[in-house]
Amino acid sequence: MKRNIFLYLLLVPLFLLLLVFLAWPMVLVLWESFFVEGKPSLSNYMSMFTSKLYRESLRTSITLSLATTAIGTLCGIPLSYALYRSGGRLKALMLSITPVPLTFSGLVVGFAFIILLGASGFITLLLSKAFGINPLEFSSFLFTWKGLVVAYLYFLIPRMILTMISAWSKADWSLIEAASSLGASRWMTLHKVLLPMLLPAVLAGSSLLFAVSMGAFGTAFALTGTGVKILPLVIYTHVSEVSVDIGRADALAIVLALVTTVLILIYERAFAARR
Amino acid sequence: MRWVKVLAVVAVLFGAFCSTAPAGAIEQELYPGEKELHEAALKEGALYSYDTGPTWANWQGLFDAFKERYGVEVTWNDLGSGATVVRLEKEKNNPQADTAYYFMPFGALAKERGVTEGFKPVNFDKIPDLLKDPEGHWFSIHKGTVVFVINKNYVKNTPKGWKELLDPQYSKSVVYLDPRTAGIGYAIVIATSYAMGGNLDNMDPGIDYLAQLQKVGNVRMIEKTTEYDKFIKGEIPIWITYDWNAYRAKYIAGLGDAVDVVIPEEGTITSPYAISMVKGAPHPNAAKLWLNFIMSEEGQKIFAKGFVRPILTDVELPSEVVDKFLPASDYERAMDVDWVKAQQVQDKAAKLWGSKVLGD
DSSP, X not given: OHHHHHHHHHHHHHHHHHIIIXXXXXHHHHHHTXXXXXXXXXXXXXXXXXXXXXXXXXXXXXXXXXXXXXXXXXXXXXXXXXXXXXXXXXXXXXXXXXXXXXXXXXXXXXXXXXHHHSTTOHHHHHHHHHHOOOHHHHHGGGGSHHHHHHHHHHHHHHHHHHHHXXXXXXXXXXXXXXXXXXXXXXXXXXXXXXXXXXXXXXXXXXXHHHHHHHXXXXXXXXXXXXXXXXXXXXXXXXXXXXXXXXXXXXXXXXXXXXHHXXXXXXXXXXXXXXX | OHHHHHHHHHHHHHHHHHHHSSOOOOSSOSSTTHHHHHHHHHHHOOEEEETOOTTSTTHHXXXXXXXXXXXXXXXXXXXXXXXXXXXXXXXXXXXXXXXXXXXXXXXXHHHHTXXXXXXXXXXXXXXXXXXXXXXXXXXXXXXXXXXXXXXXTTOXXXXXXXXXXXXXXXXXXXXXXXXXXXXXXXXXXXXHHHHTTOBTTBOHHHHHHHHHHXXXXXXXXXXXXXXXXXXXXXXXXXXXXXXXXXHIIIIISOOGGGEEEEOOTTOEEEEEEEEEEETTOSSHHHHHHHXXXXXXXXXXXXHHHTTOEESOTTSOOOHHHHTTSOOHHHHTTEEXXXXXXXXXXXXXXXXXXXXXXXXX
């Protein structure tokens, strides 16, 4: 009992940190989202239904995030397996490099891609020398949602790899051997043994990827400006200069958080139930 | 013996600190009462200036000169005009800022929200009536003209005006700022409206033009924040922005002949930027000293050194700057508009731009 109290005391700083910097701001955002010019109102939320811009941005955000999550997951699983099976120095080196993209701010990632793929970027110039492509036309994709897919994958794939690598390490390989020695086909082994073993990590990883994509702001802000219609950028337009409308921004932030959470819950439930 | 080194470093730093801290007394007053104000400001010891980002409109030059003359460090932030007014409102009961700077229409908005204090700095009478509040709740301090900045490495034929920008040879080339998020973006909407035969009551011609520019595929991107760096880096073939950015890229960043500056033949506009003293400012004397300094000939000249047009037209511009500005005959195509009215229709125009250009 005494030990328990001590443990709880240790948790107090974390609890306070989350309370002050996570829970309290969320409460404020939620509270302010119900006010229009000082009067209580639901119109900030109703605008989600009346404004085509908001609906489209939400849809683009979801589409973009689904695409990046799917590609990130599909790339991450085989890469993490290869990394797990590789050995020695190479593995140690790769494992220490893989998390590096996660430490960069979104702004840095945006500029890194401009330096590589922009109109005067390294790869663009190389390609234009080699194949005579027009650098302006080639690089223009970078400033649309397609550019965001490429840039997001840069920090999503390492996330997937890091989540999966521990799953591979913890997997019980004797079960696979047992299955094949008992006469299971390759497909059956995969379907009945390997997948269920890995599923929790795949679910956790892809949910994380989706959440990160939905909320990513810095990269989009630096790379594409505010011309691409995704919800984080639309929220930004309401806290800046001309179109300032904090209540509106609050409501959109709540919608973004809710939609992301609900979609992830449905997704995890659907797969957990199948198991 | 490491501690000896540490001590030596500390001693050197301390020495440097002591030698820079107190500013010498003012020898010659720029205006009557400056010394007295300076002494009062020194007692307050600090100055908080909202939204004066150092890389915008040569604010860094003003900070340095102010520090050198008075020994008062300017603490700044870079919020954006709208966010500045929101922040002042939130801090109304416990003001943190001494002065606030914005795209001029926001000055009127800030006054309306009751967060400003009337103060008439030196040379207040010389500011055109349309560009100041009669009681000094806000007053314009400098101007910027909407121009094209051309990177000639990409653009072989420099476009002369708005209509030429629609030409297919400028495919994926034009970059400008979002009218929903930046004063300059809104200024561009107004400029195109007048250039296309509209006015403040009818901005459709301008917004239709920008929508067409988008539709023919000549817009490369809608920027928000890092456009100057992207231009210098060579990512922007045609950039619609204020003239001081153009001259800065050409002469200060040294791109020289690779950059063309164009005042569109169909016309453009000139936007004023204003500043206010904040109601209940924690350092009122420092605020007055700062505002007076900005409006003194001295301060106005520092704007000019960064190619920013001072609001006082009788200030003698440094000769190295004068020669570099486009000829006055070009600037005749830049008109002034009724900014108080512009503020009232701003929200509507921003929404219209969103729906027509981004197609929502």
